[in-house]
Amino acid sequence: MCRKLGTSQQVAMRRDVMEIGDMIQNQNAAAKTDSPGTLLSGSYREGFRLKESDIDTMLWRVDHRVIWELSHSQYYNMHSQTLILGDISNSPPGFTLLYLLSPSKLRKVQNACVRIGNRHYISSSKYRHIACALPSSSYMSPHGPCASGFIGPMEFDLAHCFVSDFWPPSASSWIDRCHSWPPSNIVDDIVQNGCHLVPIGHKLGQNEGNEWRISFSRAECTLVNAMNHCQFLTYGLLKLVLKEIINNGLDDGEKLLCSYHMKTAVFWAIQQNIIPHWCPQNLLDCFWVCFKLIFKWVYEGFCPNFFIPANNMFLGNIHGAAQKLLFIRLYDLYEKGFAFLLHSPSIRFSIITALYNLDNPFRTDEHILISEKEFDIELFTEIHKNDSICIYKAPLKSCLMYLEAIEQLLSAHSMTQYQILVLQKRTANILQNLAFTVPLHTLICASENKMRYRADKVSCHTLKLAAKFGCITDMLYIAMYYYKTFRFQKALSIIDVLKFKLSHPYVIYNSNVNARIYTETVGGQSLFSKMRHAVAEDITLENVICYVYELMPEQQSGLQNMTFFLTVRFFVLLHMIEILCCRHVDTMRAQIALNDLQTLVHYDQGQLLDCRDISWQILGICQQVTGNLQAALYSYQQSLRQCHLINRIQIATLMRIQDICQ
Known part of the structure; x- marks a missing residue:
């Protein structure tokens, strides 16, 4: 069950990472009446990472x-x-x-x-x-x-x-x-x-x-x-049974019971002391008590809200014929006893193992259930996802307010090691935004070369500082800035360093790493040290900030479709910056980089995932700037055929196709 739902350490880490996003946003909202207060809830916030786990976000005016x-x-x-x-x-x-x-x-x-x-x-x-x-x-x-x-x-x-x-x-x-x-x-x-x-x-x-x-x-x-961990696992087991057994094969309109009813049953069972000992050895008994409570509620047609018991949560849809059919369905399961759990593909093996080892069916030594490498991969993935679902940050003014909010949180609250790591990564992201925003604002107002020089120096220093707070791939922002300010050789030197760092087999990227070498090289080190030297992640660009001029149409397309971020696979963007720089200083290296990018996109083996649209688009842009219009047209057409749930760049793609065809 811990492998399916998470160990107590994993669940605590997931909650810590999710909680810090709320804390930053609400700290900021307290100082700005036009900034919304937020609350993240849902099973994702509770610590589950099931396929169907969702995020509920509540927004309100302070x-x-x-x-x-x-x-x-x-x-x-x-x-x-x-x-x-x-x-x-x-x-x-x-x-x-x-x-x-x-x-x-x-x-x-x-x-x-x-x-x-x-x-x-x-x-x-x-x-x-x-x-x-x-x-x-x-x-x-x-x-x-x-x-x-x-x-x-x-x-x-x-x-x-x-x-x-x-x-x-x-x-x-x-x-x-x-x-x-x-x-x-x-x-x-x-x-x-x-x-x-x-x-x-x-x-x-x-x-x-x-x-x-x-x-x-x-x-x-x-x-x-x-909840203690056994109570959490009981709640998770009820969720799995609901999805894979009770509601299995039913249309959405026929699914009368929901996860909220399962959670309510666990709340009542804990508070009314129906179960004297919530411990791993009693997990199946704990589950059975909660299942019988739900069964009783369906029989009576009354599910009392945990906070307001007079609120019958069945009143709207579980009554009459629908209630009778649901009761028959649950009664059939009840008669089978624990054996009905064998119908759940997620836990069938665990139940069989438990039944064949009745003397000691449960292992409670969590530390051997998940390796250091597995835990670290999930931690850094959680931090990256947390950045993706955080409330949209406008540049400059709000960036400064977010930095102030982070400073206040660090001084006023006792943070866990996971929360501190999230704040460090969030600080790196904000510093990157500032570096690409401040010079644009300053250069408009400045007429003297001295002012421009100072603004540029501040941006370079800020990006280097951000790289020290973040992971390996945060160095790419430095290369993007050098390209944007026409320092192509400097950008290429950063790319060379990045390629060297990423060549090490102990670097985690897209959850892939050599487990033995990772443990031998960075095992036991601090989480911050691991993030700086052994973690690579994909790049998320805010659509209101210009990082690379060639991607501006795609960012504008996203903004028109109310998408505030452009998510790009790291190696795709790395090749793009290399190609754009080399076409000015080394055409042979540019062609080699273009060939590498073309191989990556054409022979994708799942590493591009939901970013195939922008990957084909970037390949087309690079082919177009190097003069291969026919290949670029094909790449843009391929981009249109991909899933557009994340970046929504179709407007830019159609515009680029039209430019080539004219």
């Missing part, structure tokens, strides 16, 4: 606050903040109306208001429709209170919501119920962090189009983090 009593208004400045009163008097448990107490300057709030009696309420359906129609929500589809989309192969939900600093009165009984779990310090932390309001009403409520659901996503993240 200058809009929901209160539950008028007396709460004394804690806010009515001139700078918009207050909203939660009115639960006529709503089903777990839902509320939002009454606008003070005027809002936000147009989408104004347009979402409806009059009920003599008051203005914010309509959830109107607000959701307006938010999903925003440019940032293009390429997304409605999904409950969210807009659903993809970051590469990973699904994510984006919910525009409101936040309340106060715990809702309808959930006050939960505080009194927490005698044994969670501990009092966690209860206090949860209550002090309040809740969120997401734009969806109760299906059977009289004000469905206007009601908002009270969301406890932050509290649930805290509770999942408070």
Whole structure:
């Protein structure tokens, strides 16, 4: 199970890496009212890395606050903040109306208001429709209170919501119920962090189009983090059984149970002390207790929300004929006992092993389940992914604010080694953005050569500093800057150094590395040392910043399609910069580099993954600048045929094809 769901060390690392993104963004939002507060949730944030694991992102305006009593208004400045009163008097448990107490300057709030009696309420359906129609929500589809989309192969939900600093009165009984779990310090932390309001009403409520659901996503993240590892594995096992057995073969409309019901069952089982010992040896017993609890809820047609038990989460869809069919399906599994777990392809082998080794079916020594190399690969992959899903950063002004936020976090919080590593990598990224942004701003304003020289010197120093914070491939930004400022020989010298560093068999790239040599060479070293000397990753370019003039059309195409990053495989971009530099100083080397790039793209064996569109595009650009128009046309046509989920460069591709054909 640990190999499928993660060891306790892996899960802790995943959570630390994900949490730091929220911390940076919310530190920045505290200083800027137009910067959104964020909360990442979903199974990805909880520490799962299953194929279907998703990311839920909640965004809210920090200058809009929901209160539950008028007396709460004394804690806010009515001139700078918009207050909203939660009115639960006529709503089903777990839902509320939002009454606008003070005027809002936000147009989408104004347009979402409806009059009920003599008051203005914010309509959830109107607000959701307006938010999903925003440019940032293009390429997304409605999904409950969210807009659903993809970051590469990973699904994510984006919910525009409101936040309340106060715990809702309808959930006050939960505080009194927490005698044994969670501990009092966690209860206090949860209550002090309040809740969120997401734009969806109760299906059977009289004000469905206007009601908002009270969301406890932050509290649930805290509770999942408070689970011991056996409880986490039980939750994960329930998720696997749901996907691979209970919902297997059903259409989306027939899938009545969801992962949230599984999580709720584990919460109730822990708090009610149904299981005296949550330990690896009792994992199957823990699972069976939770499964029977869900079975009982389906039989009764009542699934109590963990925070507001009067909120029956089955009320909208599990009743009547649908409830009867689900009960029959679960009863059939119940009669088979543990044997029904053999129908799960993910855990079949583990169950068979356990049944044949009843005296000692479970190994609990986690340190032998995953090697140092495997753990490091996942850690550095997690850090790279975290940069890909972080909130979009505008250059210059925001970069400086992010650096200040990182400094404040380091001074005010006790960080884990994984979080410090994320902050170092994020600092490197911000410094790179600054290096490519500051000179453009300065050169426009400067008329003297001395000013230009200083700006250039600052940029070079900043990029070299960034390379010391980041991984091996961050040196490529130095080469890009030298190419952009016409210092081709210097750029080529950096490329030569990069090629030498990347030739070592202990370097991790795309999860590939020689395990024995990696362990012998860098095993036992600090994570920072490993990242600097043994990690290579692909390049993510912000589309609002010009790194290489030849890629500007592709970046503009991405911006037009509301994509803020251009993701390029490292070796593809390395060959491109080498070709662009060599065509000015060494045409023979340029041709060799072009041949290498052509071989890489034409004979792709899976290493280009979701970046085949930009890889073919770059090959076409290099062929076009070296005069081979026919080959360039073929490459652009191949680029159009690729998946465009990530970079969305079709507009630039069509433009380049048109230029060649004219």
